[in-house]
Amino acid sequence: LEGDKRRRTLNLLHKIAQSTQTVPQRLILTGVGYNLDISNRTASGGFSNVFKGIFNNRAVCIKVIRLDPLEREKLLKEHAGDLTVxxxxxxxxxxxxxxVHKTETIxxxxxxxxxxxxxxxxxxxxPSTPRIPLIADIISGLDHLHGMDIIHTNLTTTNVLxxxxxxxxxxxxxxxxxATSIAMKIGWMDSVHWTAPEILLAEVDIPPSATTESDIWSFACTCYEVFYFPLSILNTEITT
Incomplete structure (x- = not known):
């Protein structure tokens, strides 16, 4: 399926998974190999730690969510549609x-x-890498997401691999x-320098809603960073 048919199919999958609050069984992964010793952590964010693991004999990225165990099943149900898409x-x-991979502890x-x-x-x-082809790749991926009615919500150089x-x-x-969704809900941002003004200026008691326009703002900030200097060196944790 391509184009509008694929978009409508994905929207239908989202509605079915979200209405039943059920993540398809094929997305609940078993047989994932990893070592979660903190010394093996390759990156970290406000609500997650990233490790390298193995799944089906190939290297995978494992982002372990840091949250209360009681919240895990609730979060899986809340995100069933989005995970499926x-x-x-x-x-x-x-x-x-x-x-997703889940156990009693993670x-x-x-x-x-x-x-x-x-x-x-x-x-x-x-440092000598040509920048224009990378920017073209980013906008190509972003255009595809927007064509599928998906907002990125957190576009920065750290989220471009x-x-x-x-x-x-x-x-x-x-x-x-x-992890991104948790941050959005409570107004916590570690990517403030890439965030559109309307998101930053949202009412404290009303969670901000990302849009295609706010994605384009973040894309522009990412372009600026790619060509001039890393905004990440300015990055600070804030609570709005």
Whole structure:
């Protein structure tokens, strides 16, 4: 399926999964290998730690959500529709999302592993890399998401990963990413320098709603960072 038919199909999948509050069984992953010792952590955010693991004999990224155990099943139900859609998005500039792995002690999102890590770190270690092709990759992935009625909500260089052949792939898009959604709900942001003014100026008691327009603002900030300097060095944790 392509174009409008695919968009409508994804919307239908979202409605079914969300109305039943059920994550498809194929997205509940077992047989995932990992070592969650903190010394093996490759990255961290406000509500998650990232580790490298193994699934089906291939390297995967395991994002372990830091939250109260009592909230895990509730969050899975709340995000059933978004998780289902994310696992069905396929595009050369979007990071493949495999599903979730859960045990009695952890809840984790599992996606494809990118050895080159994120765009910011990649450019720091490869300063002569041409920027324009990377920007083209980002806008191609973002355009595909918007065409499927999906808002990224958190576009920064840290959420753009680089493949082994130097292509840029969007990661952590939409409210399917549980850590991002938690942050949005409570007004906590670690990406304030990429955030559109209307999101920052939202009423304290009303959770801000991301839009395609706010995504474009974040895209512009990402472009500025790619060409000039890393906004991440200015990054501070704030509560709105």
């Amino acid at each position: 994310s696992a069905n998005i396929t595009h050369e500039n979007i990071l493949p999302f495999y599903g 809840l984790a999102e599992v996606s494809e592993w990118m050895e080159n890590m994120d765009l910011g770190r990649y450019l720091k270690s490869h 680089i493949s082994s052949d130097g292509r840029a792939l969007l990661a952590d898009f939409g409210h399917s990413q549980i």
